[in-house]
Amino acid sequence: MTAIVVVSAGLGVPSSTRLLADRLAATTAETIVDVDVVNVELRDVAHELTDHLLTGFPSPTLAVALDAVRRADGLIVVTPVFSASYSGLFKTFFDVLEAGTLDGTPVLVAATGGTARHSLVLEHALRPLFSYLHAVVVPTGVFAATEDFGTTGLDARIARAVGELAALLGTSVSAAVGHPGRRTVHDEFAAPTPFELLLQQVGAT
Amino acid sequence: MQIGIFTVGDVTTDPTTGRTPTENERIKATVTIAKKAEEVGLDVFATGEHHNPPFVASNPTATLAYIGAQTERIILSTATTLITTTDPVLIAEDYAKVQHLLDGRVDLMMGRGNTGPVYPWFGKDIRDGIPLAIENYALLRRLWREDVVSWKGTYRTPLQGYTSTPRPLDGIAPFVWHGSIRSPEIAEQAAYYGDGFFHNHIFWPISHTRQMVDQYRRRFEHYGHGPADTAIVGLGGQFFMRKNSQAAVKEFRPYFDNAPVYGHGPSLEDFMQQTPLTVGSPQQVLERTLGFRDHAGHYQRQLFLLDHAGLPLKTVLEQLDLLGEILPEMRKGFAQGRPPHIPDAPTHATLVAAAGGGKDATVYVAADDVTGHRAEEQLGQVQA
Numbered sequence: 001m002t003a004i005v006v007v008s009a010g011l012g013v014p015s016s017t018r019l020l021a022d023r024l025a026a027t028t029a030e031t032i033v034d035v036d037v038v039n040v041e042l043r044d045v046a047h048e049l050t051d052h053l054l055t056g057f058p059s060p061t062l063a064v065a066l067d068a069v070r071r072a073d074g075l076i077v078v079t080p081v082f083s084a085s086y087s088g089l090f091k092t093f094f095d096v097l098e099a100g101t102l103d104g105t106p107v108l109v110a111a112t113g114g115t116a117r118h119s120l121v122l123e124h125a126l127r128p129l130f131s132y133l134h135a136v137v138v139p140t141g142v143f144a145a146t147e148d149f150g151t152t153g154l155d156a157r158i159a160r161a162v163g164e165l166a167a168l169l170g171t172s173v174s175a176a177v178g179h180p181g182r183r184t185v186h187d188e189f190a191a192p193t194p195f196e197l198l199l200q201q202v203g204a205t
Numbered sequence: 206m207q208i209g210i211f212t213v214g215d216v217t218t219d220p221t222t223g224r225t226p227t228e229n230e231r232i233k234a235t236v237t238i239a240k241k242a243e244e245v246g247l248d249v250f251a252t253g254e255h256h257n258p259p260f261v262a263s264n265p266t267a268t269l270a271y272i273g274a275q276t277e278r279i280i281l282s283t284a285t286t287l288i289t290t291t292d293p294v295l296i297a298e299d300y301a302k303v304q305h306l307l308d309g310r311v312d313l314m315m316g317r318g319n320t321g322p323v324y325p326w327f328g329k330d331i332r333d334g335i336p337l338a339i340e341n342y343a344l345l346r347r348l349w350r351e352d353v354v355s356w357k358g359t360y361r362t363p364l365q366g367y368t369s370t371p372r373p374l375d376g377i378a379p380f381v382w383h384g385s386i387r388s389p390e391i392a393e394q395a396a397y398y399g400d401g402f403f404h405n406h407i408f409w410p411i412s413h414t415r416q417m418v419d420q421y422r423r424r425f426e427h428y429g430h431g432p433a434d435t436a437i438v439g440l441g442g443q444f445f446m447r448k449n450s451q452a453a454v455k456e457f458r459p460y461f462d463n464a465p466v467y468g469h470g471p472s473l474e475d476f477m478q479q480t481p482l483t484v485g486s487p488q489q490v491l492e493r494t495l496g497f498r499d500h501a502g503h504y505q506r507q508l509f510l511l512d513h514a515g516l517p518l519k520t521v522l523e524q525l526d527l528l529g530e531i532l533p534e535m536r537k538g539f540a541q542g543r544p545p546h547i548p549d550a551p552t553h554a555t556l557v558a559a560a561g562g563g564k565d566a567t568v569y570v571a572a573d574d575v576t577g578h579r580a581e582e583q584l585g586q587v588q589a
Binding site: 050051053054055056057059060 | 409
């Protein structure tokens with residue numbers, strides 16, 4: 001059994017951050033064989049996180065969330081972009097994690113924002129944070145701007161990121177999903193994508 | 206079972222009046238509180254040590270000696286003595302001196318101090334906290350146990366043929382506790398030497414205290430000092446009581462809400478549930494305190510923190526009166542179900558007895574009173 005914890009820091013109900021987290025969680029459940037996906041919603045422990053900063057110990061509810069992260073084989077972390085970075089709530093959760101908790105843990109980073117112009121937040125904010133925490137960050141990060149929720153590209157990026165997470169975890173991948181890696185020129189020469197599929201991918205019928 | 210109080214010597218504004226005591230008032234109040242502790246029948250008074258505002262707890266030995274001169278029976282201790290930033294050579298001298306002045310009515314609790322900027326003021330670095338505690342205490346033990354010490358370490362200047370004076374009273378070093386909230390290395394240190402282990406047991410959940418105490422007990426047995434349940438354990442605690450619990454909660458809440466450590470954080474109710482803090486009737490305080498044994502096992506010393514968060518002296522003295530009233534019940538409760546093989550905390554008298562009696566440990570050196578030169582050295586000079 002592979003344990004994956006999805007940490008999401010959205011504030012609205014429902015939030016686009018949670019929507020993205022749920023899509024990542026669903027794809028993970030479909031892709032990785034024998035997986036247990038648990039969601040940790042930081043809004044629910046927002047008060048407890050502040051208390052932890054002040055008292056130095058977690059409330060029982062927060063202790064459950066921290067313990068889930070400590071035991072996880074891999075993490076999927078999703079934050080809204082606030083003022084050009086991850087949100088304070090998101091950062092606080094990782095501030096109170098015991099040092100060493102994420103050593104060597106594969107982490108898939110994801111974020112949501114109003115526009116795609118924020119997408120590099122994954123590279124200049126999340127990736128350095130998790131590098132500092134000695135996690136192994138999945139090469140593909142997933143950023144969803146508002147308009148991405150109306151297009152099909154997001155699914156492909158989610159599938160690819162989850163595929164990379166599975167590879168880092170060394171877990172078996174569901175045969176039905178297959179390994180969603182990028183096709184190279186060599187792949188095309190070896191086995192051309194049938195033209196009907198190319199037509200289908202552009203939405204032509 | 207020893208029951209007492211400890212103070213950290215904080216100068217805190219009373220949130221209900223907006224008034225902050227002066228240093229002089231706080232220092233004098235500390236003495237008044239200690240004398241009151243003896244008066245209501247408590248066994249121990251311990252003072253903290255801090256070298257920065259808002260604390261007045263510097264120079265603990267002067268405070269303890271001054272209190273000792275005005276009390277008869279109560280054991281004076283520290284909570285804690287900074288083994289990291291204080292030169293162990295000075296600790297050896299200072300507490301041996303207090304031991305003599307108070308006829309052995311003193312012990313110590315070692316602690317590291319958690320304020321980063323304080324360390325460099327004493328030429329140290331908080332990142333070396335654990336190694337400092339280990340090296341300094343190892344030296345301190347030798348200074349009390351060996352008349353002449355030659356020593357070399359990492360953190361202080363070497364010693365050659367050094368004799369710490371005065372020698373400990375009756376040749377017996379003061380008993381030492383090691384206090385730590387969350388460092389397993391300190392529980393290990395206490396276990397290694399067969400010293401006492403104290404958990405402050407105030408700010409964190411009791412499950413955490415239990416983890417630290419269990420570790421200490423296991424390792425105490427491992428190092429051959431006796432069965433785990435005979436290890437010497439002390440716990441902190443915190444309460445505020447009034448005759449009825451609603452009155453206690455109403456009066457204490459503003460102090461809790463604005464307290465320097467946990468104020469503006471969790472609610473009083475959450476904190477009471479999650480930590481050993483008890484705000485309520487004397488009966489509630491009694492029951493909660495006796496419940497500590499369920500987590501830590503039968504233990505030897507219970508110290509409460511009463512004078513903090515800006516509580517006025519008058520209120521603190523009332524708390525001591527109330528504690529005095531439930532003290533007989535508390536003692537009876539602690540004695541209940543306590544197996545006969547569980548030891549009490551060592552005192553100077555029991556340590557002397559265990560050593561087969563006291564002996565004067567004075568080291569006499571035949572040397573000139575003024576210059577410190579020895580006769581044979583002078584002889585050598587004359588002959589040359």
